[in-house]
């Protein structure tokens with residue numbers, strides 16, 4: 001039995017609907033999946049319904065863009081209450097940060113003489129959590145650039161002329177936000193964001209787990225993070241970080257997390273919920 005605990009839909013920068021994603025996961029034989037759209041939990045209800053129909057276990061989640069000591073770190077949330085008002089209010093603020101940033105990126109492109117309209121990006125994104133991939137897709141759609149990679153390389157990557165820094169949540173707040181919503185906080189793809197140095201601080205803040213298995217982690221990296229997990233007593237997670245058809249073939253199916261890790265996550269989430277309900281968190 002396997003799981004994929006890192007998946008995106010069109011509620012952020014993925015291309016699949018929740019139903020399409022679940023159908024693929026089901027065909028691949030997954031026992032459980034988690035939805036981790038950037039800064040939103042909107043897709044969870046539909047994904048949960050589709051999973052129930054497909055007899056697959058569903059874990060509600062999100063992927064928060066955060067920072068600590070000037071290092072960008074993505075924090076995955078699992079088992080959060082998707083109706084939690086504190087969580088919903090805070091992520092809504094970061095959704096509006098994302099929308100304003102789209103306007104700033106488009107303005108920077110316009111200054112470079114590229115006639116892209118913010119409305120084109122918003123229409124294409126059609127979600128509350130738009131990001132750079134939507135700008136890249138709009139540039140391709142309007143034939144203003146050859147392909148998505150080129151869009152990032154020439155304009156959107158950090159340091160390129162249309163890159164705009166994003167106001168981010170502090171990672172310590174992120175961990176707390178997830179906990180108060182009944183969830184577990186997991187550091188996403190540490191090998192991708194190079195966040196090794198901040199692991200101890202996040203562990204002190206109550207980090208629950210670390211994503212050891214990820215499409216962009218080599219086997220050596222996965223082993224390294226398994227050791228780090230062991231050292232700090234962190235739970236182990238993994239997922240494909242599938243964004244649908246954004247770039248190449250969909251990544252779902254490329255990472256298969258053995259189900260016993262999911263069981264350990266469930267056990268800890270249940271423990272934490274029991275503590276919260278007993279009022280001595």
Ligand code: AMP
Pocket residue numbers: 013038065130131132133148149152153157166243
């Ligand atoms: P944003 O949240 O707006 O900063 O965009 C980050 C998202 O862009 C990531 O979650 C990836 O989906 C995607 N991304 C980041 N870097 C690249 C890249 N070099 N090429 C393609 N997609 C990328």
Ligand code: FE
Pocket residue numbers: 008013038243
């Ligand atoms: Fe993404």
Ligand code: FE
Pocket residue numbers: 063074188189
């Ligand atoms: Fe990420």
Ligand code: ZN
Pocket residue numbers: 006008036063241
């Ligand atoms: Zn992701």
